Amino acid sequence: MTGMTENILEETCLYWLEELGWNTSHGPDIAPDTPDAERDSYSDVILKERLRASLSQINPDVPAVGIDEAVKKLLVTDSPDLLVNNRNFHRFLTDGVDVEVPSNDEYGGTKHLKVWLVDIDDIENNDWLALNQLTVIEKSVAGQSEVNRRTDVVLYLNGLPIAVLELKNPGDENATIKHAYNQLQTYKKDIPSLFTTNELLVISDGILARSGTLTSGWDRYMPWRTVSGEEVAPKGTPELETLVRGLFERRYFLDYILNFVVFEDDGATLIKKAAAYHQYWAVNKALACTLSACGIDGDPTKLIGRFPKEQDPWEGREDSLIYGKGTKHFDGKRIGVVWHTQGSGKSLSMTFYSGKVVRHPDMGNPTLVIITDRNDLDDQLFGTFANCKDLLRQSPVQAGNRSHLRELLKVASGGIVFTTIQKFMPDERGDVHPLLSARNNIVVIADEAHRSQYDFIDGFARHLHDALPNASFIGFTGTPIESDDRSTPAVFGDYIDKYDILRAVEDGATVPIYYESRLARIELSEARLSEIDPEFEHITEAEEETGKQKLKTKWAALEAMVGADDRIKLVVRDLVAHFEKRLDTMDGKAMIVCMSRRICVDIYNALKEIRPDWHSDDESEGFMKIVMSGSASDHIDWQPHIRNKAGREDLAKRFKDPGNGLKLVIVRDMWLTGFDCPSMHTMYVDKPMSGHNLMQAIARVNRVFRDKPGGLVVDYIGLADSLKKALANYTASGGRGDATIDQEQAAAVLMEKYEVVRDMMHGFDYHAVIEDIPAKRISGITQAMEFILGQDDGKKRYLPAVSTLTKAFALAVPHEKAIQIRDEVGFFQEVRAALVKTTGDEQGRTPDEIDSAIKQLVSRAVASTEVVDIFEAAGMDKPDISILSDEFLEEVKALPQKNLALELLKKLINDEIKTRSKKNVIQARSFAKMLELAVKKYQNRAIEAAEIIQELIELARELRKSEQRGDSLGLTEDEVAFYDALADNGSAKDMIGDEKLRTIAQLLVDRVKRSVSIDWTLRENARAQIRVMVKRILRQYGYPPDLQKAATELVIEQAEVLCKEWSVE
Template identity: 50%
Template sequence: VDGVDVQYRRTDGSIKDDTVKLVDFSNLKNNEFLAVNQFTVKENGINKRTDIVLFVNGLPLVVIELKNPAEEKADKATAYAQMQRYLREISTLFHYNEIIIISDGVKAWAGTISSDIERFMEWKAIDGKVLEELDQFSRDTLILDMLRKEVIIDLVRHFITFEKEKSKSSEKIIKKLAAYHQYYAVLAALKSTIEAASPSGDKRAGIIWHTQGSGKSLTMAFYTGKIVDAMGNPTIVVITDRNDLDDQLFETFCKCSELLRNMPKQAATKQALKEFLKVASGGIVFTTAQKFLAEAGEKFPLLSGRRDIVVIADEAHRSQYDFIDGFARHMRDALPNASFIGFTATPIETNDRSTTAVFGGCKDIYDMKQSVNDGMTVQIYYENRLAKIGLKTERMPKIESDFKEITEAEETETKEKLKTKWARMEKVVGAKKRIRHIAEDIVSHFEQRQAALDGKGLIVCMSRRICIDLHDAIVKLRPEWYSKEHDKGAIKVVITGAAREHMRTKLQRKMIENRIKDPGDELKLVIVRDMWLTGFDVPCLHTIYIDKPMKEHGLMQAIARVNRVFKGKPGGLVVDYIGIIQPLKEATLTYTKSGGGGTPVFQQEDAIKIMREKYEIVSSMFHGFDYNDFATAALSKKETILRDAMNHILRQENGQKRFFKNVAALKRAFALSVPHEEAMKIADELGFFQTLKAYLGKLTGSEPGYSEEDYDIPLRQLVSKAIASDKVIDIFEIAG
């Protein structure tokens, strides 16, 4: 950014030290832009000709791979595969690369040298306006907007960052590029912040609402980098409502320290925060809302009267920050001249006037519908399993009335004990017989989910005691899952408190966090009370089991843990053991009233309906052909069935293309439906369809080595046995 140090010889023979800017980020006109078609690269005896390379001052910053839209096989997958070959065979071309673009001739997707195919995203906006009608021509949208000179330079300077991804066996650097919604949200936030901080501004920079899983934390980091430059290095105060959230967001910002040109700090006390704010040379400090609590009836002391302070509140909600009880007033007393901006992943209620009074109105919305359509997140599905463990539907009104009086976000044991209804529910929900049945159901359910789609699961319980009891009940059923070592075992409990066996240091908790994020690690299930339910990204997490009363933003945050994009993951599943359907409906209503589009959560029945439709289409292609013996046949008989089945499909008009397309769709719907009874009934048939699809691809050479369709669901060994549990217990009768 600041240039490179060079030496050169003057005409008089003396040596001159100087700094050369490879790219002038402050003056666009000082840069030279050149687009070269069919650029040829020779390396190690290999000669490759790329479609388009964009040079800035002679540096090949953008490489573009275009496919012919008239070619049937020209798709995103083939363009991606071609770019991967370039990366292997002519790697020197990418030494200075910032952006990679692949196109099927109609759509176009942008990513980086480390992006997996699902992380190559379309650019769907021009000057910040999302052009839905141009979705089918996103190639043109990308060219007209993202490849503008000023946008390329801005992306390179402020919207690319790096992150280390660790697993047990390796560590690699991930290069991340902002998506269009992040880019334009930051520009909107920058504009409103500069206006709010001006002498005539009202100090309210607004609210950015970007749905869970769409990269809100990175958007906040990108915004901070831009505002630091634009406002001449102001002081940035980032506020969260809990210590674990503070650590998570702080870690994200630390990973972006080069982009921010600052190493963020954490203020553990009010005094530390006050000392930090005395420094007039800027900086980024993290703290929690609890630092702004004042004694009853007392005014919060002044921390700083400076005007060049920007306060960023994460999850800016009245309920999060207790605005009603004075947080907003305390903030203004502490920092009277600061400007405030809020970022949230869940919608602000229309009647929440106190939040908008502090931050102002919404400046940018990126909702669940957009996020799923863009491939930033996957759809969430809901499965009700109350009948499996004993919460009868007709008894739900009683438990729902308790929901309204229970504060989900309570932190301390003292407050919990004061909640008599919570204590009563905890006794009922934690009954030994019920815990045993939940353990049995989770083990059965999760094993069948794993058989179809490898991944991770999260279990949410309402108390530490229940977390531990459920862990012990599961381990009793599957003792091989247990290990007392932190770096071993398939199941762990992550809670705070004094449970000796599950007490861990911060470093040990970090080890478990890294293990659950690593798809190859044996750790598959983690039980929590309220840790990891907000701002915690585990892309390979595909199922969350809820056995805790939750509502509003806390519920929406929790279920969104399963909406992250991951290889082969068609969607996330929320399994309900306690009756969250009514709070979920209420949260959905809030979402819709706040301007959110689409449906936040689908019923699992929606996936089953699609599965039925796709199954009927695929099975109808075998009219008059008997494949029922395939699953149990000997190997030689299997090969005969496959050979005859291939000929049967190839004789049909567009048979192979239709078969490939519908089997891929059937696989996705199947993975979302498992372990529903209907899904398990067709497991063997799906295994046959998938095997035939693979054989056809190899025989005809019609699929590239990397197929986007096959990337959807890596089909694993399927379990055909349906769940059959009749254990229905009235837990209220048990509790008396």
């Protein structure tokens, strides 16, 4: 029975695409110099004739000269930067290509036309093609040589390579999805022309499947969990099939690449982002609800891709429809609420939604009003939209004050306006806000739509309704609406879509949050806090806005208690020790949340006293900073920490940069919502918070970053009850998953994983090694390696067990249990690293782990510069297999650690066999079989360790001798490879003699080398021609007829491994 292979996976993928309406073909069938060639050379990645034919069909009113100009613009790139070229192409895709053609009038002038690249009105009018095994050859970056790459599956839309799928063999445990990701990174570097028009990248090993963009890091490749958007595919469903059927259904795919791909440009960095499945489906549901709420009988599934329309779809309609009068009555115009858990891309979802609404033809150039309840949140969200203006086809505008807002909203149509809710105050208290616009195509989008944010009962929301009586309302929130909140649904409506913590963590959109109470450490009990009136929680985020003096007084009393000097010293002393232990284990950032600006400054000063090197007067330097607003009238001691908007933005850039030395920020309320710093893994909370505000704040640490296993919230104020209440509301709203996980659970998991590794070390006194001097410790590590290797599948079990333990340790530290076993975990890691380096393992430490967030523990007993090298520890020089000396082999044989000696020899021989297999298939296969038989005898206990070591030493000597065979035979390296293929059957050599075999080998190298072409191995007609040629030569020189078939196949197989090198020469 044939197992699953990469080729079968490719064919399966093409089958699914064919069912979805894509045409499929084999890449070599359209290669240059074939009967059905569609490429002039292997460097051509755009199928020019398909492109030209498609553009002519889609744009029948554009003359041929205009089509030719559009094709030329698509073929020529303007920049050496792939991402810049890709962005230019995306603009062509969404906005069309501008061309100039003769006007054919009496004046002989020219006119400007648009050439559209896709037909959004009739998807069948597009050319859909999926190819597998497409070979691309490009000049290397240095231009000195050519690079030959063969892709798995490439999807073409109207002749343009729009998506690339890299697949790995599901039957090979070493062919992982991570290897597929790494291969795409190599392709981007080696054959960038294939990616100039790319919109989507997919990686899969047949089991897992992820999609991303040109700039997506490994941690941002996301799954696609649904085909229709109605339900998530059940666990166990093949992820690749769900992704292909859900994302590459042709109508969905067009919608996706036109409306759900965005280039975020902040002026310094350009990032390409694409929607995750929950964003795609939520936005489309929200669009349907929007059309309904606006009283528009439009089609929510209509593809949008051309903007602006020449014809205004609202032109000529009755005022009763546009202004909501007459027969249609829009009471409330409630669109609904999108609840997507914090950290799962809410701001980007709002951007995608806005892009679709403003460009939907049935909306008639609407006005969007995006409201927040704080200036800093308004700035953050505005920044996201401003960075995505390509998608929105316009630049959003931020209202500076009330008069500016009124001016912006009195326009006849269009515009994306950002404002805080407070700017909807009337001129005088108690007045009714003046009418600004009665248009029906105004959509109000509220960020974090909650009663506590907007005072919907009798406050700002009423003024908003007075100003825009026919507007429709939609809310986006990262936390559920409180169960007793009746006013928020009354304004916005019911939930449109939910994406909860459980799904976000399962999808890898966020990481889990762990909770640790440190109250006992600072001797401040929750009972003391309960003395303060519970009402304090309602003013935690809006001190300046409240007019309730009673609450201000309560807050001041609590602030005085929390900010007492002796308490601050206790908190800071504990915090420093805690954070330094965290940084020992996992690189990243932290945030301290304080009750007041005064406490922020006092905390800073206390930190500075303990760790003076953390402070710097230089704005561009320093380990820590305070982020807060203020004015010249504030206390003189606060002034160094008060910055203008630009200064705070510079700090944000420093803090968000994982490599920047700014590791710790102190805030009161800034950066607690809407602020993304993925590398931040710890939040120290010393401020009372509850409900929505608490959930929003702690979510700052749930962002995905490299291999960060989770975030940690450290409680110095007593948040336990508030968290329980928030979680109760979350669950009552239908949310699944824990908002936070108690740190004790992380410690329990750590101890469980620790026991697994410790059990594997049972019988080996590793404690003595840990406590020994560094020089002897290295020897102890080799003994530990020997101990592990002596167990059944010891290495195979040990490597993943220590990896799991390392992540569990990073989550639990600095829990006391973690600190107690720190040195043991460090030792286990050292043994693992030495095993990977010395014996080699595909599942060992990858290049990405070197750039890992989780640090390898450096034991207190070993200097950080010491690296375990088994050869050095054994007093041996590191060998080169090609000159493997008898002296070295004897040294290996004399090693006291026999299991380690065996692993060393296996690795050295295996590496050499892999190298040989790229040149001489038969020889490599022979040595691999010898190695396999020897190891099998040892595993079956047929021979002892000393005996197999002797066998492997003899095998290594044979490998060394085999390099000289060409000299003795009078053949080149390539000729020896063909000679071995012909002589594989010993009787052939006996029957026709060694001289004839050498002659045939020389002739075959010459003839085959001149006959092969690129992709010949994939084209059956080319393979057949070479097979005929080989058989003719074998017959000509009297090769035994009954052996010719087998010999021919071996020659073809040998030619395949050499053809790549030959075809580029």
